[in-house]
Amino acid sequence: MMLQLDSHSIQKLFQKRAPxxxxxxxxxxxxxxxxSSKMGAAIIAAKACLRTGAGLVTVNIPKEERVALFTAVPEAxxxxxxxxxxxxxxxxxxxGPGIGTDTSAELLLKALIAAVNVPTVFDADVLTILSKNQDWLSKIYKKSILTPHVKEFDRLFGIHHSEDERRQTAxxxxxxxxxxIILKGxxxxITNGQEQFENTTGNSGLAKGGSGDALTGIITAFLAQGYEPINAAILGVYLHGLAADITLETQSEESMLITDVIxxxxKAFKEISKDRVD
Incomplete structure (x- = not known):
């Protein structure tokens, strides 16, 4: 059975910050x-992570790019x-966001999979690396999160001819x-195998570069705050889309930028907190 996400279901998951x-x-x-050529992805992910409430955010980047991050996100x-x-x-x-798919990125991903024992979000370039190293998938820390869009999903799990086919495979x-698995679109x-969820927020203004980077930052912030991974995924996807819907108050779907959404x-947090019963 698939549950459509709405404000009521989200309010039950959202934990209010202690004063x-x-x-x-x-x-x-x-x-x-x-x-070196994709620092925007790191900056977008970091801003979204901080805006979603993580207490501390560290960004792993090439040393030569430090000025870009320090300037754009001084809080990180x-x-x-x-x-x-x-x-x-x-x-x-x-x-994953903007990390590249070269040998150094591949070695970094392999080392992380072998060493890390906390929930991890795998996105963007590392999904391409995983598609070429299928045996690594079974070694990923359990209850971690994959966030493919349609093309990345098919690279990982084979060509599909419909959304229904992809959902069954997911x-x-x-x-x-x-x-x-979060099948973006x-x-x-969203599914953990036992439960299935369909998001109801968002609009075509998110169909632009950077949107996935922001989603990764949002979900990671919820994970860092102690949410169960499936709940972090649900909250992240819903909030990301809700912020995009709120952005339509001042932008069009054509003009919207992911920085506007962040x-x-x-406002999205205030919306899901409204009329909340604790």
Missing amino acids: NSHKGNHGHALLMAGS MIQFREENQHWSSFNAIAI VAKATELNLI YHTF QNLG
Whole structure:
């Protein structure tokens, strides 16, 4: 049975922030993103992660790109990709946006899969790497999250001829691998193999570069704050779409930028908190 996400179901999942909390109560997220030609992906993911409430955000980037990140997102910390990687202090990790598909990215992904034991979001370029290294899928930390769009999904799991076929495969693969799969698109589909959800927010203004990077940042923030992975996926997808719908108050679907959507995450949080019964 598939559940359509609505404000009522989201309100039941959303946990209100305690008034006496501090940054240590809201988790430390690591985003492994960006490369010399794709630093925008890292910046977008970091801004979205911070706007979604992660207590601390560290971004793993090439050292030569540090000025771009420091300038665009002064609230984020930096981990340099060229140095020894330390992952044990993070509550949640994401890897993929703008990271590239070269040998160095492949080796980094392989090392992360072998070492990490916290929920991880796999997106963008690393999905392409995984499609070429199918045996790695079974080694991913359980209940981690894959976020493919249609083309990435077909690279991972074979050519499909309809949305229904992809959804059936998503359920089967989520069950087999004990992962959560977010099949992005119109009415984004989310499954952990046992449960199936269809999103009801969002619009075609999200059909632009950067939207997936923001979604990755949003979901990772929820993971870092201690949400169960399936709930982090649900909340992330719904909130991402809701912020895009709110953006239509001031932009059109043609003119909307993902940075506009990130700016409206605050209004989206207020919307899902409205009339909440604790």
